[in-house]
Amino acid sequence: MAMVGLFWIAEGDVYVGAKPSGSAPGVRLTAEGVLPLGDGQPGFHLWEDVHALTVVDVPAKSLVRQVGAVKDLVLDTVLSLTMAGTPGGPYEAPALMTVRVETPDGERELAAHVAAAAGYSSTEVDLSRALLSRLTEGAATLATTLAAMSEWGRKRDGATPRAAEREELLRSWVG
Structure with missing residues (x-):
């Protein structure tokens, strides 16, 4: 599993x-x-019916968010160690972003958890949004792009690449 921009790619699956x-x-x-x-998220939207696909409420990467992520990790570790044996333990779900799917029947808002605890860089957000837009351009573009993302995920050893490689991957998939 690896994160590339707003996407989580696990083996051949793209989220x-x-x-x-x-x-x-x-x-x-x-x-x-x-x-x-x-x-609470029923339904399935065929690509032929999807006119637009966008993501909003994306947390931006910032120094404050990065420090907060480290603080949360340390606090969670300390709490886990001190509360060992407590059912459930301390847990806070990650933030949510909104995925908007526009179809002939209107716009549907879907929720997805944020994968980057420290937020996303503006470059990765812009490239990811361009990629989502590209997926709605037609069957040939969609098939080629999703196939490239899935193939990369199947070959990946599981580690999330560094920022420069993630941006390069997104650029190649955007075309």
Whole structure:
């Protein structure tokens, strides 16, 4: 599994935001369409019906957010160690972003968890939004782009690449 821009790529699967588990909300991009995941997010949107795909409420990377992420990690570790054996323990769900799917029937808002605790760089956000827009340009573009993302995910060893490599990947997928 690896994060590239606003996408989480696990083996051949592509998600907007973090890959959800259990009943957590998420959005998976398949060759057939946009698949909402989690409780309260029913439906499936075929690509031929998707006119626009955008993401809003994306947290921007900042020094304050980075320091906050480190502080939270330290605090969670300390609490986990001191509360060992406590069922559930301290847990705060990651922030949510909104994935907007525009179809002939109107706009649908879906929730997806943020994968980057410290937020996303403006370059990765812009490239990710351009890539989402590209996916709605037509079947050939969609198939080629999603196939390239999936293939990269299948070959990846699991580690998230550094920022420069993530940006280069996004640029190559945008075309």
